Amino acid sequence: MSAGKRGALIIFEGCDRSGKTTQSRLLVELLKSKGIPTLPMNFPERSSSIGQVINSYLTNSKDLPDEVIHLMFSANRWEHINQVKEKLLEGTTLVVDRYSFSGVAYSAAKGLDFDWCYAPERGLIKPDAVFYLRAPPNDLTHRGQYGKERYEKVEFQGRVAEVFNRICSKEGSYFHQFDARQSVEDLHAQIASITEELLPKVATRPLDTL
Numbered sequence: 001m002s003a004g005k006r007g008a009l010i011i012f013e014g015c016d017r018s019g020k021t022t023q024s025r026l027l028v029e030l031l032k033s034k035g036i037p038t039l040p041m042n043f044p045e046r047s048s049s050i051g052q053v054i055n056s057y058l059t060n061s062k063d064l065p066d067e068v069i070h071l072m073f074s075a076n077r078w079e080h081i082n083q084v085k086e087k088l089l090e091g092t093t094l095v096v097d098r099y100s101f102s103g104v105a106y107s108a109a110k111g112l113d114f115d116w117c118y119a120p121e122r123g124l125i126k127p128d129a130v131f132y133l134r135a136p137p138n139d140l141t142h143r144g145q146y147g148k149e150r151y152e153k154v155e156f157q158g159r160v161a162e163v164f165n166r167i168c169s170k171e172g173s174y175f176h177q178f179d180a181r182q183s184v185e186d187l188h189a190q191i192a193s194i195t196e197e198l199l200p201k202v203a204t205r206p207l208d209t210l
């Protein structure tokens with residue numbers, strides 16, 4: 001990539017089993033096949049020491065107050081922020097499986113105050129696009145391995161979906177929502193076309209913050 005051209009920060013969001021990992025992998029493969037420098041990332045990033053605590057919380061081997069785990073999810077993004085910034089500025093596009101919006105949605109769904117939940121996300125790099133895979137949680141429970149982790153309960157996922165919908169209408173134009181019940185191929189085609197339009201547009205746009 002020529003000097004000064006940055007990569008795009010692309011996020012996938014949605015309830016558990018909405019297809020984020022499937023779609024983010026397909027997008028990474030597509031961009032790489034076109035010679036566009038691209039890296040996958042995902043949050044929670046479970047390998048750091050904070051990530052390991054998050055993992056034991058999610059797999060139910062550790063309990064923590066709601067506020068504490070919320071701040072740990074946020075800290076897990078902050079501990080990778082320099083890496084995110086560096087990669088984008090050197091021209092690499094990042095395709096990220098979950099980000100701040102999951103942070104807000106899952107904690108607000110427990111009853112924590114929405115603005116309180118958003119506050120520690122302020123200052124993180126603002127995505128250029130968020131692909132929100134939307135579906136009624138009832139329609140996702142038959143998908144592989146549903147029910148193993150802490151949050152994988154239909155009633156709770158319903159509340160998470162409500163917060164995601166609220167965030168989506170609030171954040172506006174950089175949020176793109178899709179019916180997650182479509183086929184993998186149909187979703188990928190729509191996501192690919194938006195991404196291909198997006199990349200040249202953001203290449204010279206300065207990084208912004210949430």
Ligand code: T5A
Pocket residue numbers: 014015016017018019020021022023043044058073074097098099100102103104106107143144149151152180181182183184187
């Ligand atoms: N969390 C996360 C917070 O509370 N706060 C935070 O700040 C963050 C970042 C772990 C949990 O952490 C919470 C949210 C989560 O509860 P995770 O590691 O991303 O987050 O784990 P999950 O979201 O549970 O991972 P999943 O995300 O497993 O599901 P995906 O990635 O949405 O779905 P995917 O692609 O793996 O697909 C699931 C299944 O469905 C099939 C796939 O083949 C697979 O079997 N599938 C489809 N089937 C039919 N049609 C389609 N279009 C399909 N797409 C995929």
Ligand code: NA
Pocket residue numbers: 020021097
């Ligand atoms: Na996933």
